[in-house]
Amino acid sequence: MNIFIAIVLWLAAIAAAGWVFRFVGQKVTGNKPLFRDMSYGVAVGYILAAVLLVWLGWSYVLSRSPDQTIANKYFFLGKAVEGFLLFAASAWAFRIFGRNVGSAGTRKLFRSMPLTASFGILTIIIYAIVAIFAGAIAPYGQEEILGAANVVPGGNPAMGGNPDYPLGTDQIGRDILSRLIYGAQNTVGIAFATTVLAFLIGATLGFLAATLGGWLDQLLSRAVDVLMAIPSLIFALLLMTIASAWAGSEKGLLTFYMVVIIAVIDSTRVFRLARAVGLNIVVMDYIEAAKLRGEGMGYLIFREILPNATAPLLAEFGLRFCFVFLTIASLSFLGVGIQPPLADWGTMVRDLAQFINFAAFAPQVASAPLLAASAIALLTVAVNFVVDWMLHKSSGLKE
């Protein structure tokens, strides 16, 4: 059957089902406001969601099918469903744990916490533990070359795996699990340091520009405009090339340069936000009152303005952290970031990238580069969940 005809038929069926759903709902519930005031679009939305859910369930069943060709086709979808359910369950369990353990304050916090936030916090805690205790947790060293190269993830000997290396090994025989764990230390640690530095620079200068105004504001803002006019990744790449010439064979020094370069480039975005938020705060009467009291610039910025700018800055911190993290991964992927043999998720994705071509017929093999990629994705999502929740709390929005 032609695919277009199939889509049209499906849409027609869903559209009809939506109408029937609303009509039946009205009759059965005796015209309750929920169905009475339901618009047609919303009704179709319900049906569409139901259809998608059924399709997802059916696909999951197929991914467990004994027939390998069918199962392979739905392999990643199956893993995604399993992962989603696992994460939801662990977030739920973590929230229950938080509600019953700890001080009265934290228990109260957990009681009003959405599942997404508890998932985010749990993930961040796990990442932090893994990063701090990488040396103790990882079964092998990050630079250690073991016997077998290209062991398939999954640890099933029948599929080309090895129980000693549950997530397989890379092309030169290093254990992927160990490198993922060390990667948390390198990538997350460096990203965190970079973001903090970017905020120190950007927020301080931004508030200064907002409070003082005049030529300083002009100078800083135009300088930031110039920096922002250059595409950031290209700019970072350019500077990193120069920096690697300076650093020579000193790999630690190169990492330090990278932190500074990314921090400066990202601080321009922070500067803009801090300046905009700061401008709204400096016109408040309490700033005027503090100025008339004779307070100094430091007090104005850190004691009067900063506490009122935390919410937007915090939100930006979460986002900025993710961007910095992705920039580092991208630079490493391009070969100028964190240098081998240090494990880094970006580099790992690059090194194993060609295996993605096996996705159609040998999904286990293709999952090797996706492991590091999903480690990046998971942290990004988790940080944003937590930041969203904090914003929601601090803005005092109801429901």
Added chain:
Amino acid sequence: MAEQLLKVRGLKIEGRSDETWNQIVNGVDFELKKGEVIGLIGESGAGKSTVGLAAMGFTRDGCRISAGEVEFDGINLVNASAKVKRELLGKRIAYVAQSAAASFNPAHRLIDQHTEAPVQHGVMSKAESEADGMELYRKLRLPDPENIGFRYPHQVSGGQLQRAMTAMAMSTRPDLIIFDEPTTALDVTTQIEVLASIREIVEEFDTAAIYITHDLAVVAQMADKIKVLLKGDEVEEADTRTMLSDPKEDYTKSLWAVRSFQRPQKPYVQTGQTPVVSVSNVTAAYGKVPVLHDVSFDIHAGRTVAVVGESGSGKSTTARCITGLLPPKQGHIEFDGEALPLDYRKRNKMQLRQAQMIYQMADTALNPRKTIGELIGRPVQFYMGLTGKEKRKRVDSLLEEIELEPSVYYNRLPSELSGGQKQRIGIARALAAEPKFIICDEVTSALDQLVAEGILKLLAKLQDELGLSYMFITHDLATVKSIADEVVVMKDGRVVEQGPKDDMFKPPHHPYTDLLLSSVPEMDPDWLTNLLKERGVDNIGDAAVGKM
């Protein structure tokens, strides 16, 4: 007896906070005939606006009607379907919001917003509605009615915008209009013309109206009957004249009595005494736009000088000149006989300490992230150098001075206080510097009358105890009457008239002072009618100001 247009019976409304539903309106009943106007009055938080909105079958987000009926022309709005409500709202029921400036879409011309409802509801075609809009603008006495509709909202004044909004509500000739504090944000002189035109047009089209306000004198002019609300409870309802002459409940009586607070005039200042603050020949400008022209006045020890005028008259700018935020172009400012540096950055700590300021909006004047203890403690530490226990002791005594219990309020945040309490904290912060002179910039205009009276009494008490001098900026002449010793009247950046209070309230007046005085609404329900007769319909508000 005419058919009832709107019947509200046993109306209860709940609001959601901290995950539970709390009742905020506890059973309100009223009925409204066609062409009748009911006034809803009460303090903020009394549930006036909530009841007003519920009369349209609408509640704000996070609220719900939990019981009772709202019957409009035989249709129960509480459980009417969205479709039925859509037919009624904007066509037979209209709403006029407090802030017209915030309610008009700044991106569209007035007439385009005006024609939206009639066209949408199929009452008139676009061309018909435009012609009708011009007719309404003319009836509401807007200047240049043929063309004013083609302006954008920012191109007309606040009072004109409020009238344009009334015209918009009238565009479908509704049976019921809800006015939610339509004149609260306006100057007295502007308020009159809005009141007059609203009353006229409501009478002409025989429209029923719910008029929500906290100003008794205003409601006395507008309403046929008055309903008093207190914290979601109904206090009493009566015909306007009965209510004014013979209120039954204690609460209503206390509302009526608020305006009676008045301090006696202090003896006139002797010549030759050095004033605490002396403003001489001050001329100031924002960039190139001149705002103050040759302003001079003195403030003596222990006296209150009220600076009166409409918005834009330069009252607050004068305060900014005295504090040094806006250094004047010419003239000088003396404190205790010594010239002050014009820019606040050049003043020393002692000079800054002597003059303190209390702001109109306590919300923006107190840093929302700091506790009361920190807010008041900072000037104590900064100026007096007190820390630790001594600082705490001083803050506690300041809190006692402003009649707030220290142990309860010390650790609270401003958001956990009521408007009046916040304003008291503002006063305590000013007192913490132990100043000689305090500028009060419209400190009571954002407050309910009962609360405002409390603040005025507190300020008067502090003045007697500490010998403070006040510069009291206000546009409310009732406040001036109650607290001032001397009055300075300003208009367009110039001092029009100044002198002791008693003299100022006695004729002969400068014509502008006279206009201001006669524009203050009185509790007499015939006041507006008489005033309009006296001045003539075309000679009120902006028009009268313009003729000076």
